[in-house]
Amino acid sequence: MIGCAIARELTRYRLDVVLVESEVEVGFGTSKSNSGIIHGGHHTEPGTLKGELAWAGNQRWVRLAQELGFGFRRNGDLTVAFDEADVEVLEKIAQQGRDRDIPGVEIWGPDKIRLEEPNLNQDIIAAVDGPTAGVVNPYEACFALVECAVANGLGLRVGAPVTAIEAGGDGLLVHAGGEPIETQFVINAAGVHAEKVARMVGLLEPTIRGRKGEEYLLDKRLASIVQRTIFPCPTPTSKGILVIPTFDGTIMVGPTAQAVEDLEDVATTAVGAATTFDLARRLVPGISERDCIAEFAGVRAVAGNNDFVVGPTSVPGFFNAAGIQSPGLTAAPAIAEMLVHMLGEAGLDLLPRPEFKRTMPRPVHAASISVGELTEMAERDRRFARVVCRCELVTEAEIHDAIDRGARTLDGLKFRTRAGMGRCQGGFCTSRCMQLLAAESGAAMSDITKRGDGSWLVLDRNQLGTAEVPT
Amino acid sequence: MMPLSNLRDEYDTVVVGAGPAGMAAALSALRTGVETVLMVDREVEPGGILNQCIHNGFGLHHFGEELTGPEYAQRFLTDLLDHHIDIATDCYVLDVTPDRLVTLMSPAVGVRQVLAGAVVLAMGARERTRGAIRIPGQRPSGVMTAGLAQKFVNQMGLLPGKRAVILGSGDIGLIMARRMTLEGVEVPGVFEIMPHANGLTRNIVQCLHDFDIPLHLSTTVVEIHGRDRVEKVTVAPVDDQLRPDLSRAHTVKCDTLLASIGLIPENELSQKLGLRLDPTTAGPVVTSTMETSRDGVFAAGNVVHIHDLVDFVSQEALLAGENAARYVTGRRPPADNIKLSSGANVASVVPHTISSDREHTVYLRVRKPMEKSWLRLGDVYEKRLRYVVPAEMVSLKVRPRFLEHFHGDSLTIDIVPRDEPGREEP
Numbered sequence: 001m002i003g004c005a006i007a008r009e010l011t012r013y014r015l016d017v018v019l020v021e022s023e024v025e026v027g028f029g030t031s032k033s034n035s036g037i038i039h040g041g042h043h044t045e046p047g048t049l050k051g052e053l054a055w056a057g058n059q060r061w062v063r064l065a066q067e068l069g070f071g072f073r074r075n076g077d078l079t080v081a082f083d084e085a086d087v088e089v090l091e092k093i094a095q096q097g098r099d100r101d102i103p104g105v106e107i108w109g110p111d112k113i114r115l116e117e118p119n120l121n122q123d124i125i126a127a128v129d130g131p132t133a134g135v136v137n138p139y140e141a142c143f144a145l146v147e148c149a150v151a152n153g154l155g156l157r158v159g160a161p162v163t164a165i166e167a168g169g170d171g172l173l174v175h176a177g178g179e180p181i182e183t184q185f186v187i188n189a190a191g192v193h194a195e196k197v198a199r200m201v202g203l204l205e206p207t208i209r210g211r212k213g214e215e216y217l218l219d220k221r222l223a224s225i226v227q228r229t230i231f232p233c234p235t236p237t238s239k240g241i242l243v244i245p246t247f248d249g250t251i252m253v254g255p256t257a258q259a260v261e262d263l264e265d266v267a268t269t270a271v272g273a274a275t276t277f278d279l280a281r282r283l284v285p286g287i288s289e290r291d292c293i294a295e296f297a298g299v300r301a302v303a304g305n306n307d308f309v310v311g312p313t314s315v316p317g318f319f320n321a322a323g324i325q326s327p328g329l330t331a332a333p334a335i336a337e338m339l340v341h342m343l344g345e346a347g348l349d350l351l352p353r354p355e356f357k358r359t360m361p362r363p364v365h366a367a368s369i370s371v372g373e374l375t376e377m378a379e380r381d382r383r384f385a386r387v388v389c390r391c392e393l394v395t396e397a398e399i400h401d402a403i404d405r406g407a408r409t410l411d412g413l414k415f416r417t418r419a420g421m422g423r424c425q426g427g428f429c430t431s432r433c434m435q436l437l438a439a440e441s442g443a444a445m446s447d448i449t450k451r452g453d454g455s456w457l458v459l460d461r462n463q464l465g466t467a468e469v470p471t
Numbered sequence: 472m473m474p475l476s477n478l479r480d481e482y483d484t485v486v487v488g489a490g491p492a493g494m495a496a497a498l499s500a501l502r503t504g505v506e507t508v509l510m511v512d513r514e515v516e517p518g519g520i521l522n523q524c525i526h527n528g529f530g531l532h533h534f535g536e537e538l539t540g541p542e543y544a545q546r547f548l549t550d551l552l553d554h555h556i557d558i559a560t561d562c563y564v565l566d567v568t569p570d571r572l573v574t575l576m577s578p579a580v581g582v583r584q585v586l587a588g589a590v591v592l593a594m595g596a597r598e599r600t601r602g603a604i605r606i607p608g609q610r611p612s613g614v615m616t617a618g619l620a621q622k623f624v625n626q627m628g629l630l631p632g633k634r635a636v637i638l639g640s641g642d643i644g645l646i647m648a649r650r651m652t653l654e655g656v657e658v659p660g661v662f663e664i665m666p667h668a669n670g671l672t673r674n675i676v677q678c679l680h681d682f683d684i685p686l687h688l689s690t691t692v693v694e695i696h697g698r699d700r701v702e703k704v705t706v707a708p709v710d711d712q713l714r715p716d717l718s719r720a721h722t723v724k725c726d727t728l729l730a731s732i733g734l735i736p737e738n739e740l741s742q743k744l745g746l747r748l749d750p751t752t753a754g755p756v757v758t759s760t761m762e763t764s765r766d767g768v769f770a771a772g773n774v775v776h777i778h779d780l781v782d783f784v785s786q787e788a789l790l791a792g793e794n795a796a797r798y799v800t801g802r803r804p805p806a807d808n809i810k811l812s813s814g815a816n817v818a819s820v821v822p823h824t825i826s827s828d829r830e831h832t833v834y835l836r837v838r839k840p841m842e843k844s845w846l847r848l849g850d851v852y853e854k855r856l857r858y859v860v861p862a863e864m865v866s867l868k869v870r871p872r873f874l875e876h877f878h879g880d881s882l883t884i885d886i887v888p889r890d891e892p893g894r895e896e897p
Binding site: 379 | 513561563565566574576577578579580581582597598600601602603605607608609610611612613615616618619622623627628629630631632633654655656693694695696698699700739
């Protein structure tokens with residue numbers, strides 16, 4: 001997300017920019033597992049970069065979503081109290097909101113809470129209303145940012161992990177598959193791998209620890225159980241388990257927070273599931289494991305100082321945008337602006353490109369238009385009348401559009417169109433999506449992957465005798 | 472099938488789904504005397520899931536011979552085509568309103584609305600997935616439902632992997648254990664969390680025993696490993712509360728995990744229609760004529776409750792189609808007057824109501840296996856059952872003579888051990 005936001009911000013200027021990504025599509029690292037919450041800005045403590053940038057970032061999302069055509073909804077959030085000690089914390093949170101001039105932050109009593117969110121636990125005695133909070137689909141935002149950046153001249157190199165960076169001399173030389181890239185500036189937005197990348201130029205900072213978060217996605221049946229994102233009263237170490245109405249109408253519960261040694265440990269656990277559902281049920285008693293349709297985990301990148309690390313380093317030209325844990329998604333547009341400003345201060349010539357294309361067409365989703373509109377679309381293009389994913393109502397036209405926009409894997413299709421994201425989890429549409437991907441690229445079915453190298457989906461019969469499966 | 476591009480604006484009956492239930496319902500409606508029937512299906516060919524069930528074992532009850540799935544489907548299709556039915560394939564039903572306005576869409580017709588005299592819902596079921604049971608672990612490629620693997624192998628000529636562990640002993644998983652073995656895919660074992668198998672006994676014998684594939688009861692997959700593709704799974708025995716004993720866990724190398732952990736009726740349209748649903752079956756509440764809580768909307772097959780034999784689906788759907796036609800032509804039978812409910816060791820009962828003036832077949836599912844039991848219909852009837860298991864539906868013929876002296880309005884069905892004293896049959 002951070003790399004995508006910075007890349008798009010840089011393409012506003014007359015610059016040569018390359019985005020290098022180790023995964024096969026953008027947003028496939030921690031971003032795709034993000035909760036999708038745009039924080040209201042009142043939760044973060046003052047005196048931190050996180051606190052400064054959360055509210056700044058929040059205010060940029062409406063315009064970003066309009067320009068880039070991805071979904072964003074200001075659904076608001078409620079942080080709830082069960083006892084007087086909680087209420088004290090809530091008052092502090094509300095004060096932070098007032099101090100930042102965030103509109104509408106106020107404390108509600110039980111009657112107002114019952115009226116607005118009748119399915120919350122009846123033992124809740126007070127809540128902070130944060131009307132500025134919202135939700136997005138983080139992966140959609142990543143795709144849209146990069147598609148816009150590419151339309152503005154960004155060079156995109158995916159499936160290209162950075163293996164070495166040569167510093168010293170005039171500039172930097174980045175080795176990431178293919179031709180080495182000569183550059184004046186490198187921005188390290190490598191997420192959980194930011195420490196590894198910094199070490200390549202000899203930096204000992206930042207250090208990055210992993211903190212895993214598990215999320216559980218619930219059936220749309222529960223869609224109206226809450227309108228707002230529900231936060232428990234935070235403790236000094238954690239925001240706790242939230243109940244999140246996602247942009248698409250599912251309910252998500254999570255995330256857990258567990259320190260992990262392995263920065264790629266995205267396994268969900270039985271303990272994580274039990275904890276998540278117990279704590280979510282304390283907020284909204286109607287939530288049940290029985291409605292779970294999918295689960296996943298992501299690893300947050302936590303820097304040594306527990307804050308964002310944004311800016312220049314002792315290596316000339318090497319900048320960090322690292323340690324971007326929560327509320328990193330919220331802050332991303334502000335981080336991008338801040339970093340580009342810093343590059344300017346470091347001597348990068350920021351000449352605006354008058355031809356900068358700021359908007360992208362909004363992809364059509366059959367599920368979110370009226371029957372009348374769908375009828376018209378189908379008259380123009382009959383592929384809009386062929387349903388590929390029945391649970392999420394995704395048509396063949398949308399699949400083709402996603403492939404045109406750059407989807408190369410089953411997950412890439414899923415995250416762009418929602419095909420396979422619903423209650424049957426791809427039981428019916430996986431084979432059709434694979435066929436469409438294969439037909440478009442001229443590849444065999446056995447070449448189609450879930451999310452890049454090694455994640456093959458099927459074998460041809462003649463591959464059975466071979467010692468190795470495809471990688 | 473050639474796509475149907477000329478739809479009428481009105482049909483006597485619209486059948487949603489062209490699987491075994493939809494085809495039998497459509498055929499029966501036509502035979503009962505309605506003129507125009509439209510059958511709609513999302514797939515390009517009618518037949519539903521039968522088309523990927525290339526094994527034999529279908530039709531023993533209905534046709535008195537053993538057929539493959541596609542053969543069974545073709546028999547109905549041939550009959551239907553003789554009756555001049557309209558079949559819209561590659562076609563998705565977007566909505567059905569309570570006054571039976573059906574919105575559908577396909578490349579051949581675009582988005583269209585047709586008015587139906589009666590509607591038969593026959594959408595079938597979908598498979599439960601990994602997410603539904605929250606198997607912990609990583610999220611590699613290679614975890615899929617048994618039905619998807621069946622489609623890959625039987626319809627597309629592809630293999631799901633080289634070594635596949637099967638979780639759950641549902642019939643599709645058992646059939647796929649055999650199918651993959653025949654294709655050269657190794658199947659190290661089938662793991663079932665319950666102390667009893669969930670598939671038909673004949674499938675346990677013919678698909679596992681005959682191929683020396685071990686079935687591990689009271690054992691489940693507790694973790695999936697592999698970053699990009701499945702590399703192994705951890706399995707562990709469970710106690711009588713189904714809690715895994717991790718101290719006795721071990722890993723099994725595999726590149727594929729097939730889930731065969733049950734079917735869920737596909738009732739999204741039913742929910743849009745506001746039909747009353749039965750939480751135990753996850754399908755609509757139906758009368759003895761297979762009519763739902765909405766006038767003129769009927770349902771049959773796996774959308775109502777999960778069946779284990781397609782023959783029973785057909786029987787139920789013939790009844791639904793006949794009554795849809797009777798509804799349209801003003802020949803409805805008298806309304807039901809007795810409500811049925813589930814008692815001891817009975818998980819579900821279909822239909823939910825019956826009428827005392829005619830014969831009915833009532834389908835039950837038990838909660839747990841029981842040897843030598845009594846099946847009791849209130850105080851009016853009882854019969855001996857030899858062995859009942861949750862995987863095999865129990866059917867009961869309720870004859871008008873059982874109810875001659877019954878004047879109540881509800882009956883509970885119990886299945887109790889036979890060491891309890893029985894009563895004499897009436």
